[in-house]
Amino acid sequence: MNKIPVSETVSYLISRIGKAHRNRANELLSSLNLHAGQELLLQQIYQQQGITLNELTCGMCVSAVTVTRTVERLEKNGFLKKERCSSDQRAVRVYLTEKGVAAVETVEQKMWEVLERETVDNLTTEERMLLKRLLMQVLSNLS
Amino acid sequence: MNKIPVSETVSYLISRIGKAHRNRANELLSSLNLHAGQELLLQQIYQQQGITLNELTCGMCVSAVTVTRTVERLEKNGFLKKERCSSDQRAVRVYLTEKGVAAVETVEQKMWEVLERETVDNLTTEERMLLKRLLMQVLSNLS
DNA sequence: CCCACTTGTTTAGCTGGCTAATTATTTCTA
DNA sequence: TAGAAATAATTAGCCAGCTAAACAAGTGGG
Numbered sequence: 001m002n003k004i005p006v007s008e009t010v011s012y013l014i015s016r017i018g019k020a021h022r023n024r025a026n027e028l029l030s031s032l033n034l035h036a037g038q039e040l041l042l043q044q045i046y047q048q049q050g051i052t053l054n055e056l057t058c059g060m061c062v063s064a065v066t067v068t069r070t071v072e073r074l075e076k077n078g079f080l081k082k083e084r085c086s087s088d089q090r091a092v093r094v095y096l097t098e099k100g101v102a103a104v105e106t107v108e109q110k111m112w113e114v115l116e117r118e119t120v121d122n123l124t125t126e127e128r129m130l131l132k133r134l135l136m137q138v139l140s141n142l143s
Numbered sequence: 144m145n146k147i148p149v150s151e152t153v154s155y156l157i158s159r160i161g162k163a164h165r166n167r168a169n170e171l172l173s174s175l176n177l178h179a180g181q182e183l184l185l186q187q188i189y190q191q192q193g194i195t196l197n198e199l200t201c202g203m204c205v206s207a208v209t210v211t212r213t214v215e216r217l218e219k220n221g222f223l224k225k226e227r228c229s230s231d232q233r234a235v236r237v238y239l240t241e242k243g244v245a246a247v248e249t250v251e252q253k254m255w256e257v258l259e260r261e262t263v264d265n266l267t268t269e270e271r272m273l274l275k276r277l278l279m280q281v282l283s284n285l286s
Numbered sequence: 287c288c289c290a291c292t293t294g295t296t297t298a299g300c301t302g303g304c305t306a307a308t309t310a311t312t313t314c315t316a
Numbered sequence: 317t318a319g320a321a322a323t324a325a326t327t328a329g330c331c332a333g334c335t336a337a338a339c340a341a342g343t344g345g346g
Contacts, residue, residue: 006186006251010271011164011259013278018161019204019333020285021154026301026334035334036158037302043149054324061162066303068326073301090311090324108149116154121284123277128153131277134270135156141264142163162303169304169331178304180332197294209333211296216331233294233341 010138024118028111032103033077037062039107041070042096045080046104050093052085079103153281167261171254175246176220180205182250184213185239188223189247193236195228222246 006012025036034042044059045051053071057064071094074080079100085091096104120128149155168179177185187202188194196214200207214237217223222243228234239247263271 006255008275009255009259010275010278011255011262013275013282014160014164014262015168016204017157017278017282017285018164020282021157021161023334024285025158035301052324057324061159062302063304064325065305065327070302085324088312088324092325112149112152112154116152118284119154119157119281122280127277130273131281132151132153132156134266134274134277135153135160137265138262138274139156139160139163141261142160142167166304178331195294200294205332206334207295208297208335213332215296228294231294231342235295 014138021115021119025111025115028114029107032106032110034103034107037066038070038074038079039104039111041067041074042079042100042104043107045094045096046101049095050083052091052093054091056094074100157281164258164262168254168258171257172250175249175253177246177250180209181213181217181222182247182254184210184217185222185243185247186250188237188239189244192238193226195234195236197234199237217243 022036025039029036029039040060041056044056048055051059053064053067056071057067060067071080071082071092075082075094078097080097081095083093083095085093120131123131165179168182172179172182183203184199187199191198194202196207196210199214200210203210214223214225214235218225218237221240223240224238226236226238228236263274266274
């Protein structure tokens, strides 16, 4: 059985695509003064105002430290507000400001839609469905 | 035309997979005292001892700054050596040490092989071929 | 021959992401 | 009920990655 070079493996493709995809996301987000990663956090708060940092940590597959610091920066830039939870003084709840809400609603069309269109360009509808199915299996494999 | 939720787009899958894949790569690399990104750099030098930082920058789709700093750390940890180019005093050439060579040769089986096996697990041979083809198109779209 | 331009690298300062260790609060249990 | 254990968040310190700006060394044109 011949070994295929690393450069022709699915893993190598994924690492290249992951980088390119993130780069493009950053380009699209820069006009909103956001960085890749922040938009996911804002979207979570949008779906549940008053969510705690701990709940954010779980929902984003990211470490608690990263959440703490990203929230800190987003608060400094006026996208959200922190508030100590009254029933559990350990927990911190976060709420989007008007600016934060506007940002989330803009990210949808300024980033996700553009990114998706570019990503699946030149693929037929069937190929897109298929790709989605295969990627869901890959994600499941790696989780 | 109904909009599909972000969580069901190829883009969203790619960003999730990209993160999970990188995390797993880091786990596998940690036993070699390497971090994701460093292994690509070492592999490039392995293929061309004496490569310049500028050539590394081009070959890795990464900024010159990142190359400079990663090389600096890898040198500090004994994986490579820097040397000013004699014919062009601006350029810096890098060479793997024995430790660096050993690392590259171990990364192949300790990281790439394991990662690939895990990534395409539960996919048939046909599905793997297909996935590869679709991902190559995606990479081309994003480059 | 010298000054302008280009090229290769580095510094400063920012981002997301991480682990380990710390602090504060709550909960559980002996 | 008091002390131990679990939980939520933070601090310190590390890594990859980035842009902008500085610096140094070649290259070219007038």
